[in-house]
Amino acid sequence: MQVKSKINSILESALNSIGANPKEVIVSEATKAEFGDFQYNGAMALAKELKQNPRKIAEDIASKLESNELFSKVEVAGPGFINLTINREFLEESLIASLDSRAGVGKKEEQIRVVVDYSSPNMAKQMHVGHLRSTIIGDTIANLFEFLGDEVIRQNHIGDWGTQFGMLVAYFEETGANADAKLSDLEQFYKEAKARFDENEEFATKSRQNVVKLQSGDKATLKLWKTFIEKSLHHAQDIYNSLGVKLDNSHVRGESAYNDNLENIVKELEQRGIAKESQGAKCLFFEDSETPLIIQKADGGYLYATTDLAAIKFRVQELGAKRVCYVVDARQAEHFKQVFKTAKSAGFANEDTLLEHIAFGMMLDKSGKPFKTRSGGTVKLKELIDEAVDRAKSVISRASEYDEQELEHIAKVVGIGSLKYADLSINRQSNYIFDWDKMLSLDGNTALYMQYAYARINSILNRAEEFKIVKPTFSDELERRLALKILNLEDTLNRAYKEAMPHLITNYLYELVSLFMRFYEQNPILKEGVDEEQKNSRLILAKATANAIKVSLNILGIEVLERI
Template sequence: MSILKLLHPRVLAAIKAASPAAAEIPYVASCEFTTGKSGFGDIQVKGILSAAKRLKLNPQELAAQVTENLDLEGIGRATVDGPGFINIHLTGTWVGERIGRVFFGEEKTRLGADEVKSRVVVDYSSPNLAKEMHVGHLRSTIIGDALVRALEFVGADVVRQNHVGDWGTQFGMLIAHVSDQTDVNLEELTDLEQLYVQAKVRFDEDKEFADRAREYVVRLQSGEPEIIQKWKQILDVSLRHAQRIYDTLGVLLTPEDVCGESFYNDDLPNVVTELEKAGILVVDQGAKVVYTPAFQKDFGKGKPIFMVQKDGDGFGYAATDLAAIRHRIGTLKAQRILYVVDKRQSLHFRQLFDVAKRGHFFGDQDLFHVAFGTMQGKDKKPFKTRSGGTVKLAELIQSAQQRAFELAKEKNDKRKPEDRFTDAQLKEIGDAVGVGAIKYADLSKHRDKDYVFDLESMLQFEGNTAPYLMYAYTRARSVARNAEILGGEQNGLDGIKLDFDHTAEHALGVTLLQFPDELATVIATACPHHLCGYLYKVAQAYTRFYEACPILKSEEEVKRKRLKLCAATAHMLKTGLGLLGIRVLEVM
């Protein structure tokens, strides 16, 4: 259980005993962990000051009365500091007992995190299958994957949905272009991007070709076998390419998670029917639309329309998204749906949720747009190649792995010959660190913000980076190996009771126990950067502990206690990085 949740009812009871009126004020008993500064305790109750001001009471006197009534027997003690802050100082014995329960006892399955029993659909990655994945797909893919992992960790029933773009004019264009080529074998195609660029140029410049491409779309929609076969071949090439990237990135998406736009084609007429029944669908210049007056400001002087069906019976992606909601609520039984999509689509999702709600497509379920910013180059513009082209995601990953390998080799050359890694080990380090660096640099930023892609900074072993955290794990594990106590398990430490006397021990132990609250924040806000910030705090606390507290040279009892704290730290870093989709290494 979360420490803050454990303390909340005790604090509220103490406030009620001191002032029943204060206890009625929202958030008056809310607690938060301190920054670890000496004298401020481990946890602080901050609501007393504002409550006293609101009730025209002396804040220090109210805080003192609350402290007198606060039952912390066996947990710690409370002090009043400053103008009316209540600081809670946890005992080293209680912190040690909690570490034992959370990391080595009955709570180790979820490391103290509360179980979440709900069915959650997560819509993420969703590349356009008419071309190769590029850097623009990175954020949705890894943010979505981190959220999926966090939700699954706490027991949620998660349904992954890769809503790929596999329908529309772009495929008519590709099929028309392929049909004109004599040297293109779809079964052996490796560069879909080049084929798409060629087809797009012809579509924009050649009216006859554009008309023929649209004709192929009609033939595709009518189910003509020959066209369907070519369409499926293109999809297969693109999906295999995407899966290779997913596997390299270490994300959980599989071919079974693909549920593209074409899946909903048969339900599009039903979407129209349901909107008509709800009385919100109107015809505007031949198109079937829904007015969304709540968003008039976003349209300026234009009509705030949500296009469902274009003039001429063509359905847009709005209709497909509505059909997807029907499927996810009606068939998948989702209680929550997360859409991990670029923030530039914010208006679309606000309209989508508004129309779906008014059309009775969902009720008390939670639909949430997990919006994110863009990856930028050092010029603060969207990340491009030197020639101004789109950066392929596969090439970006490969360049990061290669640079990580080069840096690892430079460090390796400085080692003693007997301590050097083999080329195979260096490649494993380069691959893991390269991918981890890309993912962590992205996930450690607030998802709503744009950020600058700087590979050299990402690969640094200092600061809030993946290499720093990965190395902190490796160091924690190496201490145990050097002690020859841990053989991959905690067998030699099972009977050791933890009781922290040293300040650095205590600080690390309290930091480790903050995980349930940090994970709950990640799940509530769909913001993985909270977990990144927490893991950085763990690594920093471990570094301070490692520097201040001798481990292997300590007396046997102290040594084994500190080794157990190292084991808990390693487990926390491995688990936390794993929730971000980052693989740890035993040596690096």
């Protein structure tokens, strides 16, 4: 149910009928409960255009709305605020739709094909905390788009090409018979190879030669390279599985996949006169930027800008994407700005193709400093996940009621849910302070709060006999507000879709569940003294709430539990 858009269109015709045609009509949720459910503040802005008193305009608009059965109250306040209260009966009737598995949320009218590029781990190393945000924000966005009807193509643009592989190959050859054993810890293997690379010039040269061999398709080198990739992918897949992220090998299309196209990309850009030579390198210059985008080095080598351009071309022209989302660290903002601009001017993407950098802030430690990237100080993703699960296990209050296997499952769902929720609930654009205690604390606005509410509802539904799917009757204002919140899910998801902002969903969830918790405390469902009709109504409210929670959490990639 899209309550807001419904109101917007009613408002729009009301506005038109008094001769106003604002370019956008937007109601917002009321800032105070006493103002009603929604408010429209546009009357004040129209005062100049219409050369009328804003209060008068508001009253004119209000008089057109009053007759509409959607509203039970239309009120003009102050200089020209229009406060709207939604008719209780309308909510009662609409709530039934929320009992289905989509919590009453429809698909978008226009559905498009979207590529979401996320995770993109480096294949030479283990995944670490630095990969967490891209992986879970990207997965959430992909889930959300899919849920609303888009055809989503997930792309894992893995870092599987470049110097580090020359290095690994060289080290593998050097260690000979021990190599296979050593590979069981790829991280360690990489470290040793890197150390060799830094200290030994001969080794470094050999590594670079291996890169050339790789790029020119030398069979033996390629074979070795493949074993590294397989090993790494296997590791990444373990992480995805335990995180419940929907990436698999079919989504992998790494840097190496574009290797053969790079030459043509450069050629094409040169022929179109977009690329120019400067200091021996092939570059693209931009008016608003003093640094160019380099697509080919002076020594002939290609760069990640070249790969990215090849990838855009592939995604738009071969995959047919109308929207391409790059879930990548905010530090690459300028890079993507230039790449997108180039892709459009070169015709790799159409003018109306949406190329978006879904930027997110860095992960900082408690003292506000960035995590180290190279020198051993990083937290491995695997360790992080394990600890999240361990901590969750130690916190489960009803632990004695479960057997070992059940406990394990609950700990996993709660621990990983908390880990993801903590990240997703923060506006992705700001830096994210990574704090074990906060992330794994199981209080407040966390996954656990939602999961707990869900389990509470489930407990009631299990106890209750089947309830009738008939129009409920709300017994107080709280129930009416809870219903309205449930019906707001679709508007929330649509806004989160437009802005690619997962935290809008967590904000919504928190409001929804807070309302439910109050309802739960105040309005008994199965207790004595509750009449049949009331009981039935409240069961419908509870069920609809559970659906909204489940749908929202599923989009965030977080599981619910029947019992906790």
